[in-house]
Amino acid sequence: MNNFVFQNPTKLIFGKGMIAQLSTEIPTTKKILVTFGGGSVKKNGVYEQVKEALANHDVTEFWGIEPNPAVETLREAIDLGKRLKADFVLAVGGGSVIDGSKLIAAGIAYDGDAWDLVKNNALAKHTVDLGAVLTLPATGSEMNSGAVISNLEKQEKLVFGSPTSFPKFSILDPQVTYSLPKFQLGCGIVDTFVHIMEQYMTFPSNSMVMDRWAEGLLQTLVTLAPRIMEDQTNYDVMSNFMLTATMALNGFIAMGTPQDWATHMIGHELTAFKGITHGVSLAIVYPSMLQVMINDKMDKLVQYAERVWGITDGTPEEKAKAAIKKTEQFFRSVNIPTKLSEVDVYEDTVKDIVFRFKERNIKLGEKQNIDYTVIERILLKSL
Template sequence: MDNFQFYSPTEFIFGRDTETKAGEMVKKYGGTKVLIHYGSGSAVKSGLLDCVKASLDASGIAYTELGGVQPNPRDTLIYKGIELCRNEGVDFILSVGGGSCIDSSKAIALGVPYNGDFWDFYGTGKEVEKALPIGTVLTIAAAGSEGSGASVVTKEEGSLKRDVGSDLLRPRFSILDPVLTCSLPAYQTACGATDIMAHVFERYFTNTREVEITDRLCEAVLLTMIKETPRAIAQPDNYEARANIMWAGTVAHNDIVGVGRSQDWNSHAIEHELSALYDCAHGAGLAVIMPAWMEFVYKHDVMRFAQMAVRVWGCHMNFEFPDETALEGIACFRSFLHSIGMPINFEQLGAREEDIHKLVKKMGIGDGKTGGFVHLTSQDIATIYRIAANAGL
């Protein structure tokens, strides 16, 4: 096991009607003037925004608001948010929405006290030294941003998707009411589930030996998702299925399932180019990329893929030909994704094989290598895109 630091100080408030506690929580963490940041009209239409405002009113907390966050959140709205916060003297950002909304909130939070362009921090490794405190009211189980210090945003000019990470960006509190996710359409539910499973797999495939505790915790989240996702799709109002998925999404990404080991994250990097170029859902892009990545790299550690096959997908171990078991596990993953309505190749995603050269170039690896499990060259990544382009069941 590698040395590690684990720090997840966010206070999670989970369950029915917990959004009514938003005001109380902002007050607890010192906010006096809040920016409510949200996405599309659904938070307005559902009455959630009114509920949150009533809760802030009841706690005597002033607020201003900025809606319009899109999936794959854009820098343009973030600049607006930073200016608004400075003009209005905002000292706390309350994100009401899914991962995109939280990531946009984090960008605003670090941008407000920074004397320069917030984009300086994205994709550069530049350290965040100051940020406004954030709280979230989560409406989509997927990104895990409610419990992480990470933020991914897209620069419109050039469609660049880049990320930043800092403990200062971890939300002070996150309110998780599974009821808010019951209105999600099946497709978005499945995209979220895929993202959650991908967050686990990025950590599961490691070169660090003998990290049984995190292996088992990873498998715990995956087994839960395999049980609960089809239930949530078949019965959108099933509170228990939604609750298990929502908490699994947080556990999958606050790094409790990833400490003490090298992690990979190539599938995320490879996917980001797809959602940046085609503006597809991140989860859908992952459904196409991740099994293809697995097929390309599995020979690097056949027994690890066999372990996934047996422990996660319930395959029988082929002791004579472990490769068969490894491949069977990958096939199970792709079948599962298909069964929950995810695309499994470029055509189904709306991507084009002739763009592969452009996608690889935009990743900007050049002659270098990337990834924690298997170090991939630009050529390797092109091959993975090609496998993904033509995949079938």
């Protein structure tokens, strides 16, 4: 097991009716900038609950944070926050709203341009306080310090994060998921699954506790997925899904373990170039990545095959291949495409992405052995 330091300062407030806790979690002395996405919170009752809870607070609303939040939009929110002298940002929405709000909170406290913070995370030394009300389980952003920010002008999608970017608290009421579109739920399931795999599917590191926790979360998702797609108004099902998505990326399963994240980095480029939904990009890239990197990941693939999918027959290679097939079938079972051609992406885009990685001269994966030539093989296999 590798050395590690684990600290997660986010307070998790979970359950029915918990949005009302906002009234006591945020001091009435704060000037609050409340950030929203496209308006779904007005249809599912969340907006009214937030408004009621903050009736005695100084509140200004900012609307319009898009999926894959764009720095162009976030700059507007930062400017508003600075004019108001806001000292608390409350994100109400899914992962994109929370991601974007992390940059907003940092940007309000920063004198320069927000994209500087994304390009150089070390500049984000201070932020105003941040809280979250989660409406879509997927990214885990509600309980970590990371975010992914897009730049539409530059066609870039980059990771932003700072130790100061953890939400002070996050409120999770599973009832708010009842009206989510099935496509968003499917993407959320895939996103959560791949988050776990990025931290688990590497090489054995004697992190027995982490392995079992990760495998437990994966098995939970496999069990929940068909029930979610059948009836998303089952409180017990949705509460377990919501908590699984949070635990998948709050550092809980990453203690002392090597991590991969190649699929996410490649997927970000698909989004940057073609606007592909994040969960879809992961479902397309991940099975192909496993096929290309099968020899490097053989030991963990066999363990995954046996413990998560119950595959016990065959040679190690046969078990590994069967597990990869099961993974792709699982993504398809929640109606998410697993091939680039299904989302109208072809070889010209592959060439653009490969060239970008070649230009950046970076290597991905837990062994830092996935260069632009390997990325090309992965994407061509994804066609």
